[in-house]
Amino acid sequence: MKEQTKVNVPIWMEKTPTKAIVEYNLEASEFGWEIAPGKIIQAWGFNGQLPGPTLKANVGDTMVIRVTNHLKEPTMVHWHGLRIPAVMDGTEVVQKPIEPGEVFEYRFVVPDAGTFWYHSHVNETEQMEKGMYGALIVEDQTDPVMDGEKIIVIDDMKLSAENEFTKPGWFAPRIIERHDGRQGDTLLINGQENSILDIHAGQTERWRVINASSARYFVLHLDGREFKIIGTDGGLIEHPQLVTEVLITPGERVDIAVGPFNEGETFPLESLAYNRSTFLKAKRETFATVKVGEQKHSVVFIPETLRQIEPLAKQDAAITRKVKLSVGPSLKDGMSFLVNNDVHVHDKPVLTGELQVWELANTSLMDHPFHLHGQFFQVIEEDGKAPAYMAWKDTVNLTPRSKMKIAWMPDDRKGMWMYHCHIIEHHAAGMMAHFEVK
Numbered sequence: 057m058k059e060q061t062k063v064n065v066p067i068w069m070e071k072t073p074t075k076a077i078v079e080y081n082l083e084a085s086e087f088g089w090e091i092a093p094g095k096i097i098q099a100w101g102f103n104g105q106l107p108g109p110t111l112k113a114n115v116g117d118t119m120v121i122r123v124t125n126h127l128k129e130p131t132m133v134h135w136h137g138l139r140i141p142a143v144m145d146g147t148e149v150v151q152k153p154i155e156p157g158e159v160f161e162y163r164f165v166v167p168d169a170g171t172f173w174y175h176s177h178v179n180e181t182e183q184m185e186k187g188m189y190g191a192l193i194v195e196d197q198t199d200p201v202m203d204g205e206k207i208i209v210i211d212d213m214k215l216s217a218e219n220e221f222t223k224p225g226w227f228a229p230r231i232i233e234r235h236d237g238r239q240g241d242t243l244l245i246n247g248q249e250n251s252i253l254d255i256h257a258g259q260t261e262r263w264r265v266i267n268a269s270s271a272r273y274f275v276l277h278l279d280g281r282e283f284k285i286i287g288t289d290g291g292l293i294e295h296p297q298l299v300t301e302v303l304i305t306p307g308e309r310v311d312i313a314v315g316p317f318n319e320g321e322t323f324p325l326e327s328l329a330y331n332r333s334t335f336l337k338a339k340r341e342t343f344a345t346v347k348v349g350e351q352k353h354s355v356v357f358i359p360e361t362l363r364q365i366e367p368l369a370k371q372d373a374a375i376t377r378k379v380k381l382s383v384g385p386s387l388k389d390g391m392s393f394l395v396n397n398d399v400h401v402h403d404k405p406v407l408t409g410e411l412q413v414w415e416l417a418n419t420s421l422m423d424h425p426f427h428l429h430g431q432f433f434q435v436i437e438e439d440g441k442a443p444a445y446m447a448w449k450d451t452v453n454l455t456p457r458s459k460m461k462i463a464w465m466p467d468d469r470k471g472m473w474m475y476h477c478h479i480i481e482h483h484a485a486g487m488m489a490h491f492e493v494k
C-alpha cells in the first residue's frame with residue numbers, strides 16, 4: 057500500500073489543453089467499394105469509404121462525433137486506445153447499441169497524442185471484417201518534425217471468387233476460423249489491394265501503422281531496409297529504435313520513421329511469416345509497393361529522446377491480479393476461449409488511484425493479443441525479463457505459454473471497462489472480461 061501511494065499521476069494529465077471543438081459525422085452504411093480496378097465488394101463502413109475518414113484533433117481538444125446508423129442492424133463505435141470517460145467507450149456495458157436509423161453523439165476530450173483508431177463494437181466478426189474501422193490521430197506540438205506523414209491501415213479480407221464475404225461455413229472452416237481467427241487472402245492497405253506508397257528521395261516520413269485486421273499478425277518489413285520505431289499504442293516511446301522488422305498484432309499501432317531512400321528505388325512493404333500455431337500456414341506476403349520519387353529537401357528532426365516515460369512500477373512489484381488466457385475443449389463448438397477458466401467474465405473491480413500490477417498468463421499453445429480498454433499500461437516484465445524499451449501500451453501480444461507483468465494506474469474515470477483478446481473471433485467466443493473502476 058505504501059509503495060502505491062508514491063506513484064504520481066502520469067504526466068500526460070498535466071498538458072495544457074488547446075480546447076478547440078472538433079466535430080465529425082460518421083454515417084454507417086453498406087456500400088460498394090472498389091478494392092482494385094473493377095473489383096468491387098459490398099463493404100460496411102463509415103461515410104461510404106474504407107477505411108472510414110481519418111479523424112484528427114490536437115491534445116486537449118473536445119471531439120464531438122455523431123454516428124448515424126444506416127445499417128440494417130445495431131452498431132456502436134469504440135475509440136480504441138483513447139483515455140476517455142467510460143460512458144463514451146462504445147461497448148454494450150456502457151451504452152445501448154445504436155439501432156438502425158438512430159444517431160448517437162460521442163463527446164470527449166482527447167488527453168494524449170498518438171495513433172488511435174475506431175471500430176465497431178457490435179457483431180465485430182462481421183462488422184469489422186466488412187470494413188467498419190478508421191484512424192483517429194491526435195497531434196501535439198511535441199511531435200518530431202517530419203518531411204511527411206502516412207497513415208497505413210492494415211487489413212485482410214476473406215472473400216469468395218465472386219468477391220463476396222464468405223460466411224464461416226460448415227464444420228471444418230468454422231472450427232478453423234474460430235481457432236485461427238479470420239484471416240483472408242485479400243491484402244489491403246487503406247482499403248486497397250496492391251497500393252503504391254510514394255515517398256520523395258532524401259526525405260523521412262512518419263508512418264502511423266494500424267492493424268485493423270481480425271486476426272493477422274503483421275510483421276512489417278521493408279525488404280530489409282532499416283527504419284526507426286518512434287511510437288506505439290500510447291504515443292511516442294523514449295528513444296527511437298532502429299530495426300528492420302516489427303510485429304504489429306491486431307489492434308496494435310506502431311509509428312515508424314522511414315527513409316531517406318534513393319531516387320528510383322522500388323521495394324515491397326511486406327509482412328514476414330509469423331508462426332502463431334494456426335491451421336493456416338504462415339507465409340511472407342506483400343501488401344503494397346513503395347516507390348521513391350525525385351529528391352527533395354529534408355527538414356526532419358527526430359531527437360534522441362522523444363519524451364520521458366516514468367516507470368509505474370519496478371519489475372518485482374507485487375502482483376495485484378492474475379489474468380489467465382487459455383483454450384479448452386467445448387462440446388458445442390469444439391473449442392472455448394477462456395479468461396480465468398470462464399467465458400465472458402465479470403472480473404473484480406479496481407479502485408481509482410490504486411496501482412494495478414497484473415500478471416497476464418497465456419497457458420494456451422497459440423498467441424493472443426491482450427487489449428485493455430481506455431487505459432495505458434506499461435509492460436514491466438516479459439517471461440522474467442525487463443522489456444526492450446519503455447512504452448505506453450493498450451494492446452500487447454502474449455506468446456504461447458508465456459507470462460507478462462503489466463502495470464497501470466486507474467484514474468478517476470469511473471465506470472465499466474473491459475479487456476479482451478483482439479483476435480476478434482476469440483473475443484466473440486468468450487475470451488473477454490468486464491470490470492469496474494470504482
Ligand code: C2O
Binds near residue numbers: 134429478
Ligand atoms: Cu479494439 Cu474492445 O477493442
Ligand code: CU
Binds near residue numbers: 424478482483487
Ligand atoms: Cu486470442
